[in-house]
Amino acid sequence: MNYPSSSHHNISLTHTLHHCFSPHDATLLRTDYFTQSSSETRHLQRQESFSQSSSNITNPESLHGSNLTALFSAADIRNLMAHDDNFDEIKLMSLALENGFDTIEVSQLFEEPGSYPGLSLNPSHSTTVSYSVSSEGAVEYSNGVKSASLQGLGTLGGHCQEHANYGHVEYPGDAECSRETTLQQFLHNYTYNQLPSQAAPAPAHHQQMWMKKPNEVKDRCHNSTDTNLSSDEHRAKALRLPFSVDEIVSMPVDSFNTMIAKNHLTDTQVSLLRDIRRRGKNKVAAQNCRKRKLNAILNLEEDVCNLQTQKESLKKEHTQCSRSISQMKQKLNNLYRDIFSRLKDDQGRPFNPCQYVIHCSSDGSVFVIPKHLVKSEQKQDNEKEQKQKDG
DNA sequence: TCTAACTGTCATTGT
DNA sequence: TAACAATGACAGTTA
Numbered sequence: 001m002n003y004p005s006s007s008h009h010n011i012s013l014t015h016t017l018h019h020c021f022s023p024h025d026a027t028l029l030r031t032d033y034f035t036q037s038s039s040e041t042r043h044l045q046r047q048e049s050f051s052q053s054s055s056n057i058t059n060p061e062s063l064h065g066s067n068l069t070a071l072f073s074a075a076d077i078r079n080l081m082a083h084d085d086n087f088d089e090i091k092l093m094s095l096a097l098e099n100g101f102d103t104i105e106v107s108q109l110f111e112e113p114g115s116y117p118g119l120s121l122n123p124s125h126s127t128t129v130s131y132s133v134s135s136e137g138a139v140e141y142s143n144g145v146k147s148a149s150l151q152g153l154g155t156l157g158g159h160c161q162e163h164a165n166y167g168h169v170e171y172p173g174d175a176e177c178s179r180e181t182t183l184q185q186f187l188h189n190y191t192y193n194q195l196p197s198q199a200a201p202a203p204a205h206h207q208q209m210w211m212k213k214p215n216e217v218k219d220r221c222h223n224s225t226d227t228n229l230s231s232d233e234h235r236a237k238a239l240r241l242p243f244s245v246d247e248i249v250s251m252p253v254d255s256f257n258t259m260i261a262k263n264h265l266t267d268t269q270v271s272l273l274r275d276i277r278r279r280g281k282n283k284v285a286a287q288n289c290r291k292r293k294l295n296a297i298l299n300l301e302e303d304v305c306n307l308q309t310q311k312e313s314l315k316k317e318h319t320q321c322s323r324s325i326s327q328m329k330q331k332l333n334n335l336y337r338d339i340f341s342r343l344k345d346d347q348g349r350p351f352n353p354c355q356y357v358i359h360c361s362s363d364g365s366v367f368v369i370p371k372h373l374v375k376s377e378q379k380q381d382n383e384k385e386q387k388q389k390d391g
Numbered sequence: 392t393c394t395a396a397c398t399g400t401c402a403t404t405g406t
Numbered sequence: 407t408a409a410c411a412a413t414g415a416c417a418g419t420t421a
Binding site (some may be wrong): 230231278279282283286287290 | 397398399400401
Binding site for chain 3 (some may be wrong): 278284289292
C-alpha cells in the first residue's frame with residue numbers, strides 16, 4: 001500500500017476536520033472507534049472509507065505513533081474551537097492534556113480572552129452539558145445555551161481509531177493513539193472493564209447516550225476499554241480530582257465537606273465529587289439491599305422447607321396417634337366383652353348384651369343397667385350440659 | 392437471537 | 407434541611 005509523503009504533518013486541524021471527513025466518514029469512523037474488536041469486513045470498510053476521504057491528506061504512517069501535540073498545534077486547537085462554537089471545558093482540557101499539552105499551556109490557551117465563545121475554565125460556565133450524536137454522525141454539544149456541531153472532535157476520535165487499526169494490521173504498536181482516545185472513553189465508555197477485544201459494537205443510540213452528560217446518561221457502564229477503572233474513576237481522573245473514588249465515597253461527611261471547602265474546587269469538580277459520592281454510596285446500598293433481599297428469599301425458602309418437614313412430621317404423628325387410639329379402642333372392647341360375659345343377674349343367669357350395658361356414673365360407681373335407661377339418662381345429661389352452657 | 396442473572400444508576404421515600 | 411439508607415424500576419452487559 002502506498003501512502004502519501006509525510007510532508008503533510010502540519011496540515012490544519014480545522015481543514016482536516018471540515019474538508020477531509022464527511023459526516024458519513026465521521027459516522028463510520030466513530031462507529032469503528034467504539035468497536036475495538038474489528039471484523040475483517042469492518043476493517044476493510046474503514047480502510048476504504050479512510051482512503052476515500054483522506055487520500056490527499058495524511059500519511060497513516062505518519063499518524064501512527066505520532067504525538068498529536070506535534071501533529072496539531074495549539075493554533076489548530078484554537079482554530080477548531082473558534083470554528084466550532086463551543087467546547088465543553090472538561091473535554092477540551094482533557095483532550096489537550098491527554099494529547100500532551102502542558103497544563104499551563106492549556107490553561108493559557110483556554111483563558112485567552114475572546115478566543116473561544118462559550119469556553120472558559122470559569123466554574124460559572126460549567127453549567128448543564130450534554131452530548132449527542134446526530135444522525136449524520138456529528139457530535140452535538142449543548143450547554144443549555146448553545147449547541148454546536150463537533151464533527152471535528154468526533155472525527156478526531158475516529159481518525160485515531162483509524163490510525164489504530166492501521167497499526168493493528170500493518171504497524172504494530174500505537175501507544176500514542178491510546179492517549180488520544182482516553183477522553184472519548186471517559187466521556188462515554190460503556191465497556192470500561194472490557195478488554196479491547198471484548199468490546200461489542202455500539203448501536204447508534206449508545207453513541208447518543210455515551211455523549212451525554214454523566215448525570216443525564218443512563219450511564220450503565222461496566223467495563224473499561226483500557227483499564228479496570230470505573231467511569232467515575234475516569235471522570236475523577238479527567239477532572240484532576242485530588243482524591244480517589246474510594247476516598248470520596250468512604251470519607252465521613254464532615255471530612256468530605258472540609259475537603260471541598262479547602263481544595264478550591266470548581267463547581268464542576270464539586271458537582272462531580274458529590275455525584276461520585278452519591279453514586280458510590282448508592283452502589284453499596286444497592287448491593288446491601290440485594291444481599292438482604294436474597295437472604296430474605298433464602299430465609300423464606302428455608303422456612304417453607306422447615307414447615308414442610310414439620311407438616312410431614314405432624315402427619316406421621318397423627319397417623320401414629322390414630323393407630324394407638326384404634327388399638328386402645330380394640331383393647332377396651334375386648335375388656336368390656338370379657339367383663340360383661342362374667343356378670344350374672346340375681347338368678348345367676350348371664351346378662352343379654354343386647355338388652356343391658358355396663359354403665360359408669362360420674363362418681364365412679366359401676367352398674368349394669370338396661371340400654372333404654374342409658375339412652376334416656378344420656379339425654380338428660382346432655383340437656384343438663386346444654387343448660388349449663390347456655391346459663 | 393432470546394433469555395435470565397447480574398449490576399450500576401436514578402428517583403423516591405423514610406429516618 | 408442535609409445526609410443517608412433502603413428499595414423499586416430501569417437498562418446495559420454477559421453467559
